Amino acid sequence: MRISRYVVMALAWVLALGISGLAFAQETVTLQVWTGSSSPAENEAKEAQFAAFEEANPNIDLEVLISPDYGTQIQAAFASGDYPDVFTVGQFDFPSLQDSGVLMPAGDNIENPDDIYPGLLAAFSDAEGNAFCVPKDFSTLALFYNTDLFDAAGVDYPTADWTWEDMYAAAEAITNSDAVPEGVVGFSAAADRNRWLGFLYGNGATIAGEDGMSTVNSPEAVAALEFYASFVANGVGALPSELNGAGWNGQAFGEGSAAMTIEGNWAIGYLENDFPELNWGVAEIPLSPAGTRGTLTFTECWAVGANTEHPEEAWALVNFLTGTEGAMTVATSGFGVMPARMSAAQAWLDTRGEEYAAFVAGGEYAVAPVFPLGYGDFTTAFDEGTTAVMAGEESAQDFLDEVAEIWNEITEENM
Incomplete structure (x- = not known):
């Protein structure tokens, strides 16, 4: 009987661990996401992307800030050490932010990097070629x-x-x-x-x-x-x-x-x-x-903060926004900017017009100044x-x- 009792106790412990693990897997994670404000139409497109991500990932909530004062607010956040999990970075701000250590290196987290125009990825890489964030669009x-x-x-x-x-x-x-x-x-x-x-x-x-x-x-x-x-x-x-x-x-x-x-x-x-x-x-x-x-080329990227407590979820969001589907959203939205992925270039031309092919062609050899x-x-x-x-x-x-x-x-x- 004593052996049976031990077996029952062990099974109960395993079951408790299983339930605990299931609860953890389903625990809601909240990501702070900040970016700058654009035109009303473009802001609505961003909000639609965020909503689509939350629908596809019910265990991840997004606290989104789309602000016309984004530059001032994000710099203040960096200075305080309390900055968002995911945020946008312009190419001219990248060198100082990369040097300050607020950007998490991308490593192998970028979805299909070979599809991104090389000059864009280079704009957000260090001298050794290590990328730190993912280009979202460009001109x-x-x-x-x-x-x-x-x-x-x-x-x-x-x-x-x-x-x-x-x-x-x-x-x-x-x-x-x-x-x-x-x-x-x-x-x-x-x-x-x-x-x-x-x-x-x-x-x-x-x-x-x-x-x-x-x-x-x-x-x-x-x-x-x-x-x-x-x-x-x-x-x-x-x-x-x-x-x-x-x-x-x-x-x-x-x-x-x-x-x-x-x-x-x-x-x-x-x-x-x-x-x-x-x-x-x-x-x-x-x-x-x-x-x-x-x-x-003039470009902007989505970055993951070095201090995030949820890197896996943060990179999942970045790849959702900048991956193949995200690039197609940029391509078909009708905005002036072009998608950072070569696979979406024709879709942008189909939307904006073949007469603008010169801009797309430039992506092949453009340099970020x-x-x-x-x-x-x-x-x-x-x-x-x-x-x-x-x-x-x-x-x-x-x-x-x-x-x-x-x-x-x-x-x-x-x-």
């Missing part, structure tokens, strides 16, 4: 052109074979055409590194070499900036502010003050809404003298020098020589 730069102004001047539209020389010749012909309204120029060229760097990368130039030392003053880099600045210097282009006081390239182009400009796919909705009568098209940034082309942490002096000098060159106050060679020296000084100090 690239392309060449916008006004078809009415091209037609008036008798200039053929840009093609896939267009070169820098073709682009300049078109700008010159349109600026000098008697059939084009007075004051209209061929190209609106913002004094912005996040525009002309597309030409730098397109010409095979880089900011630094494998040894960490600057290559930004290479002949290829100098030629890229000289080409970009030549439109303004030679009067066949202008800064946006010189075109009826436009605040940016998109406005100058939309108002018909410039026949071409370089902007991202965020301008699609702006032009459609503010200038519905404008006739225009887009093409990839033309081929450089090296026979290659370049563009820039992010400088390393600790190079603030270089960034400041780079921006000031870009403005000076575009104003005709400094040569491209002198400017790039100066910033290359600043880069190298910082690099040597960090060795």
Whole structure:
């Protein structure tokens, strides 16, 4: 009888453990999720994704913050050490956040990483190639052109074979055409590194070499900036502010003050809404003298906080938002941004229109223009020098020589 009693007690203990384990497996987990506010339609799409995740995962509750003050709020949360489990990170914020240790390394947690555009994943990876978060969407730069102004001047539209020389010749012909309204120029060229760097990368130039030392003053880099600045210097282009006081390239182009400009796919909705009568098209940034082309990418990722108590659930949410289905949601939502996954590219084109294929094509070779942490002096000098060159106050060679020296000084100090 004593043996039987022991057996019964053991069975009861096993049963109790089983019930306890079942209760644990079904215990509700709460994840805090923060992100920035966008348009009402885009915010609704995010909320729909969160609701779909909760429905598919009844044991996970999401406490969601979609805020227009997200940048200030998330920084305050990081400073306090009490930050959300899952949150979005912009490419320009990534270096400092990765260095501060608030991001959990992705490791093997990313679903099908080979489907993500390499340049996007690289934007959220460290120097050793370790990814820390998953890109959710992105934009690239392309060449916008006004078809009415091209037609008036008798200039053929840009093609896939267009070169820098073709682009300049078109700008010159349109600026000098008697059939084009007075004051209209061929190209609106913002004094912005996040525009002309597309030409730098397109010409095979880089900011630094494998040894960490600057290559930004290479002949290829100098030629890229000289080409970009030549439109303004030679009067066949202008800064946006010189075109009826436009605040940016998109406005100058939309108002018909410039026949071409370089902007991202965020301008699609702006032009459609503010200038519905404008006739225009887009093409990839033309081929450089090296026979290659370049563009820039601007992206954001979903990250898991390093302090989360629920990493498995947090990564499940990130993969739900950024995986194949999440990418298709971005593709078919009709917003300007493109899905970060190559498998969803055609769906985005089906939704937005094949005429915007230049933006998608750029995803294959786009570079995120992010400088390393600790190079603030270089960034400041780079921006000031870009403005000076575009104003005709400094040569491209002198400017790039100066910033290359600043880069190298910082690099040597960090060795």
